Amino acid sequence: MGVLRAHPELALFLCLAAGYLVGRLRVGPITLGGIAGTLIVALLVGAWSEVRVADDVKTVFFALFIFSLGYMGGPQFFANLNRKGLRFGVLCLIELVCVVSIALFLAEAFDLDVGTASGILAGAATESAVVGTATEAIGKLAGLTPAQVTEYQGNVATAYTVCYLFGLITIVLYSSQIMPMMLRIDLREASRELWEKMRGGEGSLEEDEREALPGMVGRTYVVTAGDGMTVGELQSARDGLVTVEAVKRGSRALTPEPGLELSLSDLVLLVGRRREVIAAGRQLGPETPGIPGLDAPLATRQVAVTEKATDGLTIDAARRRHPEFGQSGVYVTEVLRNDQHLPASGDTVLRRGDVLSLVGARSGLDRLVKKIGAVVNNDATDFVYLGLGIVAGSLLGQIVVHLGDIPLSLGTGGGCLISGLVFGWFRSRRQTFGAFPPQAATTLKDMGLAVFIACTGLASGPQAAPLLKEYGALLPFAGVAMVLIPATLSLVVGLKLLKIEKPLLIGAIAGQQCSTPAITAISQTAQSTVPLLGYTITYTLSNFLLPLTGPVLVGILGA
The missing domain is CATH 3.30.70.1450 (Regulator of K+ conductance, C-terminal domain)
Known part of the structure; x- marks a missing residue:
C-alpha cells in the first residue's frame, strides 16, 4: 500500500489492467466493458490505499478523450443534419429531455446533492463522458468549499458505477430481447428482408466474409466472333464500363487504341465490372486462362x-x-x-x-484524381492540427453564459467535444491535412477515457461506502427507470410517428443510449449489421448532446 501511495502511476496502470480484465467477464449477453471495470477496480483500490493522482493528469487525458470522440464523429454528425438525420434526432431529444427531467425529479424528491444526481444521469444513460463534464462543472461551482467539491465529485463516480451496471443490463436485455417481442418480429428475418430491399435483392456479408465473385475483374478472350471489331466499338458498346487493357497478336503486344481492329485469334484482356466483362466477352469469343505477358498492372x-x-x-x-x-x-x-x-x-x-x-491505369487515374479530389493522406497523426484543436476547445470551454442566476459553461470537456466535431468535419472535406488515423484516434479516445475514469475512481474510493449506504436502493431503481422510460417513449414515437423501420428503430434506441454492448447484442440476435445503420446516427448525435447535460444539470442544481 505504501508503494502505491509513493508511486501513484503504479496504482493507475494497475487499475487499467485489472479493470479491463474485469470488463471482459461475461454473464449471458452482458459484459461490463473496460471502462466500467476500471472504475470498479479504481474505487476499490482508492478506498483501500487512498492513492491520489494529480488533477492535471485527469484533465489532460479527458481532453484527449473528448476531442478524439468529437473528431471521429464530426463528419457523420454534420452529415446527419438533414431530414433523415433529424428524424432520428427526435429520439435523441427524447433521451435528453427524459434523463435530465428524471435526474432533476430525483434530486428534488430525495434531496440529492449535485454530484449524486449527476452520477445517476451519467450511469443510467451509460454515457461515461458525462462523468467528466459534470465533475469539471462541479469544480467551478461558486460557494462550495474544497471539501464539498471533493465529496460531490466523488459522489459522481460512485453513483455512476451503480447506475451504469443496472442501466447497462436493462438496455441490453430490453433492446435485444424484449423489443423484438413487443414489435412482434423475428429480428433476424426482418433485418435480412430490409437489407435485401435496400440493396436491391443482394444479400449482406458478415465482417469476416468476402465476395466469392468480386465485382471488378480482368479476363482474357480469344477473338472469334469479334473479328473485324475495333477496340473503340467494343468499349462503347458497354457504355465505357469495360476497357481493353492489352491485345496480343501472335508474339506481338499491340497498343489497344480505339481504332485498332481486332483480328481472328487475337488475345484480348478486358477489365471492368464482372457483368459487363462477361457480356463483352460474348462479342469476342471464348475465354482463355491468363496468358503470360498479357497483363496490364493497375x-x-x-x-x-x-x-x-x-x-x-x-x-x-x-x-x-x-x-x-x-x-x-x-x-x-x-x-x-x-x-x-x-x-x-x-x-x-x-x-x-x-x-x-x-x-x-496509372496515367488516367492521376488525371482523374486532379479533377475530382485529392489522395487521402492518413499515414501519421498531424500533431499541429491535433494540438490546435484541443487549444481551441479549451478556450471555448472557458466561456461562461448566464441564464438568469444560472451560470452555464461548456468546460474543457464540452469545448473540446465541439472543437473535435468541427475539426473532424473540416478534415473530412479535404483530406490533405490534419491527418488523425482511425487507429490512433481510437487509441487516444479509449486511453484518455480509461485514465480519466481510473483517476476519478481512485479519488472517489473513500467516499463510496457512505453514499452506497445512504442511497443503496435508489441507485438501482434510477438506473432501470432512466433506461426504460426514454427507450419506451422512443419506441412508440419512432414506430407510430416517425415510421422508422423496426430493425433500424431498435438499433437507433441503442444508439440514443450510447450503448455499444447493446448494439453488439442486437447485431448478434439479428445476425446482421442492419440495426447498426440506425445506431450510428443516434449514437453520433447523443455522443455530442449527452455530455453537455452534465454542465446543464450541475448549473441548474448548483443555482
Missing part, C-alpha cells in the same frame, strides 16, 4: 471527393461527367462515407468528403 488510389460539381452526382453521372473513367479505364470499387462502406453501384450518390477506392 494502380489503386484512395481519393477524397472535394469537387463541388461531383457532390450529389451518382457514380454513373460522375462517369459521364469525367471521360477519364471510360477512356482510361478507371473504376470505383468502393465508397467509404465516414466509417460506413457503401456499395459502388451506379446509383450510389457521392458526397463531398466521400473516400473512393479507384482502380485503373
Whole structure:
C-alpha cells in the first residue's frame, strides 16, 4: 500500500489492467466493458490505499478523450443534419429531455446533492463522458468549499458505477430481447428482408466474409466472333464500363487504341465490372486462362471527393461527367462515407468528403484524381492540427453564459467535444491535412477515457461506502427507470410517428443510449449489421448532446 501511495502511476496502470480484465467477464449477453471495470477496480483500490493522482493528469487525458470522440464523429454528425438525420434526432431529444427531467425529479424528491444526481444521469444513460463534464462543472461551482467539491465529485463516480451496471443490463436485455417481442418480429428475418430491399435483392456479408465473385475483374478472350471489331466499338458498346487493357497478336503486344481492329485469334484482356466483362466477352469469343505477358498492372488510389460539381452526382453521372473513367479505364470499387462502406453501384450518390477506392491505369487515374479530389493522406497523426484543436476547445470551454442566476459553461470537456466535431468535419472535406488515423484516434479516445475514469475512481474510493449506504436502493431503481422510460417513449414515437423501420428503430434506441454492448447484442440476435445503420446516427448525435447535460444539470442544481 505504501508503494502505491509513493508511486501513484503504479496504482493507475494497475487499475487499467485489472479493470479491463474485469470488463471482459461475461454473464449471458452482458459484459461490463473496460471502462466500467476500471472504475470498479479504481474505487476499490482508492478506498483501500487512498492513492491520489494529480488533477492535471485527469484533465489532460479527458481532453484527449473528448476531442478524439468529437473528431471521429464530426463528419457523420454534420452529415446527419438533414431530414433523415433529424428524424432520428427526435429520439435523441427524447433521451435528453427524459434523463435530465428524471435526474432533476430525483434530486428534488430525495434531496440529492449535485454530484449524486449527476452520477445517476451519467450511469443510467451509460454515457461515461458525462462523468467528466459534470465533475469539471462541479469544480467551478461558486460557494462550495474544497471539501464539498471533493465529496460531490466523488459522489459522481460512485453513483455512476451503480447506475451504469443496472442501466447497462436493462438496455441490453430490453433492446435485444424484449423489443423484438413487443414489435412482434423475428429480428433476424426482418433485418435480412430490409437489407435485401435496400440493396436491391443482394444479400449482406458478415465482417469476416468476402465476395466469392468480386465485382471488378480482368479476363482474357480469344477473338472469334469479334473479328473485324475495333477496340473503340467494343468499349462503347458497354457504355465505357469495360476497357481493353492489352491485345496480343501472335508474339506481338499491340497498343489497344480505339481504332485498332481486332483480328481472328487475337488475345484480348478486358477489365471492368464482372457483368459487363462477361457480356463483352460474348462479342469476342471464348475465354482463355491468363496468358503470360498479357497483363496490364493497375494502380489503386484512395481519393477524397472535394469537387463541388461531383457532390450529389451518382457514380454513373460522375462517369459521364469525367471521360477519364471510360477512356482510361478507371473504376470505383468502393465508397467509404465516414466509417460506413457503401456499395459502388451506379446509383450510389457521392458526397463531398466521400473516400473512393479507384482502380485503373496509372496515367488516367492521376488525371482523374486532379479533377475530382485529392489522395487521402492518413499515414501519421498531424500533431499541429491535433494540438490546435484541443487549444481551441479549451478556450471555448472557458466561456461562461448566464441564464438568469444560472451560470452555464461548456468546460474543457464540452469545448473540446465541439472543437473535435468541427475539426473532424473540416478534415473530412479535404483530406490533405490534419491527418488523425482511425487507429490512433481510437487509441487516444479509449486511453484518455480509461485514465480519466481510473483517476476519478481512485479519488472517489473513500467516499463510496457512505453514499452506497445512504442511497443503496435508489441507485438501482434510477438506473432501470432512466433506461426504460426514454427507450419506451422512443419506441412508440419512432414506430407510430416517425415510421422508422423496426430493425433500424431498435438499433437507433441503442444508439440514443450510447450503448455499444447493446448494439453488439442486437447485431448478434439479428445476425446482421442492419440495426447498426440506425445506431450510428443516434449514437453520433447523443455522443455530442449527452455530455453537455452534465454542465446543464450541475448549473441548474448548483443555482
